[in-house]
Amino acid sequence: MSATPLHRVSTGERINDNEPAGRLQKELSSRGIRLTRQRRVVLQVMESAARHMDASEILEQAQKIDADITRVTVYRTLDLLKGFGLIDELDLLHLRGHRHYYESHGPRDHIHVACIRCGKVREVESPLYEDLKKQISRDCGIEISVARTEIGGVCDDCRGKSVSGD
Amino acid sequence: MSATPLHRVSTGERINDNEPAGRLQKELSSRGIRLTRQRRVVLQVMESAARHMDASEILEQAQKIDADITRVTVYRTLDLLKGFGLIDELDLLHLRGHRHYYESHGPRDHIHVACIRCGKVREVESPLYEDLKKQISRDCGIEISVARTEIGGVCDDCRGKSVSGD
């Protein structure tokens, strides 16, 4: 049944193992964007992120490195990065309120699969997803620049793994 | 290349033509949920919605029918419907700020395809999408209850339709 293999990317740990350190910095300076001390810190936080932090968590992490950084700067830097498509903004199906989460955008799009009971989030890539995007691009006549898929459900663990009969 | 056809659902008009009037009401009462005057109005607004309204717009529409309805009731009713999976919550890639949009959840999931330039939103279904969800369900061991895909890019119109050579 399952012809095309599905690639698991991560289950809750950091996702940026394949991300060259300083990638965001490079991207910004190559665009002529001024690299301030505060921005460097926020970028560093984003790159080394465990995962899926909201603005407050990013602020918190940034202040551990440099106490001078303010919430406003975090918002402004996130906006900047978003504008260049260097980070993605998710809400993880609002399983935990209306917060927005951010993550450095890697080379490939991935799907966020979240358990609505335990909150665990897994990230997957799939050739099928790439096919789908190609088809939509062709059929809708659109040059895709951002794609986001979030899927929620109850995971095996939370269903007691006894997915026997049903 | 494109084997599976992609079904266009709508381009900006109402999506609920196939939705039986009173569906949400029926769903709620069958679950033993009390149907108050206010709830009926909000449900009616959701069902007859042109499309993609945020909480304020829903409130506005509801008050046209019954001026007594308050914003709080709208939020509480939306939460209720969300909890039962009867409506979906979208943010349309935050193209227009951080608002959340709601729409009555039809029988099939659909993908929202938005032009990041003109803001036009198109909804599509695709067998490929169903395949993708099946694969993820199988491979991640998850019983999917909600799926949301939002895709952004520049549409033909906004690229001057001159998508000749590339």
Add this chain to the structure above:
DNA sequence: ATAGATGCAAATATTTTGCCGCCAG
């Protein structure tokens, strides 16, 4: 009759903005 809903107002939470002094390039 009674559990559960609504309304009001206020509390929270989240994000944005104006203005001025400061710093990266």
Add this chain to the structure above:
DNA sequence: CTGGCGGCAAAATATTTGCATCTAT
């Protein structure tokens, strides 16, 4: 040097909650 940037405080949005009252069943 200089124009963009960060900080501060406050505004603008968005969402949630406590409590008294009312109503659908």
